[in-house]
Amino acid sequence: MSENCLVCTQVTKSYGKKEVLKGVDLTIEPGHIYGLIGRNGVGKTTLLSILTGQNRAGAGEITYNGQPVWENETALSALCFSRELSPTILFGQNTLKAKEYLKSAACFYPNWDAAYADFLIKEFGIDKNKKICKMNKGMMSLVTITIALASGAPITILDEPVAGLDVYMRDRFYALLLEEYARSNRTFILSTHIIEEAANVLEEIIILNDGVVRLKENTQDLIDSCLYVNGLDEVVDRAVSGYERLNTEQMGRHKMVCIRLKPGQSFPTEQYRGELTVSAVPLQKIFVYLTRQAGEENGYASFNDRT
Ligand SMILES: Nc1ncnc2c1ncn2[C@@H]1O[C@H](COP(=O)(O)OP(=O)(O)OP(=O)(O)O)[C@@H](O)[C@H]1O
Numbered sequence: 317m318s319e320n321c322l323v324c325t326q327v328t329k330s331y332g333k334k335e336v337l338k339g340v341d342l343t344i345e346p347g348h349i350y351g352l353i354g355r356n357g358v359g360k361t362t363l364l365s366i367l368t369g370q371n372r373a374g375a376g377e378i379t380y381n382g383q384p385v386w387e388n389e390t391a392l393s394a395l396c397f398s399r400e401l402s403p404t405i406l407f408g409q410n411t412l413k414a415k416e417y418l419k420s421a422a423c424f425y426p427n428w429d430a431a432y433a434d435f436l437i438k439e440f441g442i443d444k445n446k447k448i449c450k451m452n453k454g455m456m457s458l459v460t461i462t463i464a465l466a467s468g469a470p471i472t473i474l475d476e477p478v479a480g481l482d483v484y485m486r487d488r489f490y491a492l493l494l495e496e497y498a499r500s501n502r503t504f505i506l507s508t509h510i511i512e513e514a515a516n517v518l519e520e521i522i523i524l525n526d527g528v529v530r531l532k533e534n535t536q537d538l539i540d541s542c543l544y545v546n547g548l549d550e551v552v553d554r555a556v557s558g559y560e561r562l563n564t565e566q567m568g569r570h571k572m573v574c575i576r577l578k579p580g581q582s583f584p585t586e587q588y589r590g591e592l593t594v595s596a597v598p599l600q601k602i603f604v605y606l607t608r609q610a611g612e613e614n615g616y617a618s619f620n621d622r623t
Contacts, residue, residue, distance in 0.1 A: 323380075324341065329371070339528055340529055345503070347501045353509075368395045369388070398467070398473065400479060413448070418463065427468025539599055
């Protein structure tokens with residue numbers, strides 16, 4: 317069961333008095349592309365660094381292939397966490413060159429693919445002799461993507477890989493990722509805030525919210541399980557009674573309710589033909605509804621509503 321799985325059991329983490337992770341349970345299975353999504357500051361980077369033994373959990377356990385990850389060289393060499401690069405390190409500028417990062421990655425990862433790294437460097441136009449502090453944000457992202465893809469690590473984690481990339485390069489990255497995935501069947505975990513465009517790439521969505529995994533589900537199943545039901549107030553209320561409501565938007569005598577179907581549940585769209593409009597919900601909206609905090613249920617505050 318645990319063969320080549322990365323298993324996280326009841327992991328907690330606090331920084332001072334701030335409890336970021338409150339008991340995370342998560343199993344990463346081989347041969348999938350996962351998307352880790354969550355609001356700013358929810359603890360995505362913290363969780364990813366703990367999963368890969370780069371940060372210590374407060375409590376709980378992380379195992380790879382049944383063995384604890386912490387200070388376990390065999391497990392760690394199978395896990396690549398290609399972090400976002402920063403133009404500054406400690407108290408100064410990051411004067412390391414791209415080639416120095418690539419060289420240490422080549423030493424660390426036993427499955428490092430030098431020919432593939434060279435292909436990506438050429439493809440992305442990376443100047444290997446350029447210092448990180450002299451690179452723009454997009455170029456730094458391309459260095460981390462190169463390390464991640466060329467690492468050959470069975471479980472490869474990319475933290476906000478498309479940050480700073482223009483739409484062409486984001487598209488190129490997704491295509492390269494899918495190509496490598498098809499070729500190697502490695503497991504990838506991506507954290508991203510650009511949810512809608514990643515939806516076609518991510519097989520499974522993991523939503524981290526309020527310190528725990530709020531949801532882990534096949535992306536298409538999640539999208540298929542949510543529906544907007546739109547129409548006259550009383551008809552909508554009648555139609556959606558008994559369904560989980562994720563959101564309600566009132567527009568005069570009309571309303572639009574987002575419902576979430578439970579496994580095996582369906583909505584009788586035909587029965588309401590001519591009375592109600594039933595449509596798909598964008599993944600980004602599903603994410604917004606599922607990660608709202610107390611007090612945010614009524615949507616966003618408007619400057620026009622000030623008293
Ligand atoms: N080394 C640290 N010391 C103190 N607090 C930290 C440290 N690292 C992270 N935090 C805090 O922990 C919380 C979670 O941070 P983290 O970077 O894991 O979130 P995130 O979900 O990756 O955020 P984002 O989406 O904005 O990148 C934040 O409030 C952050 O300020």
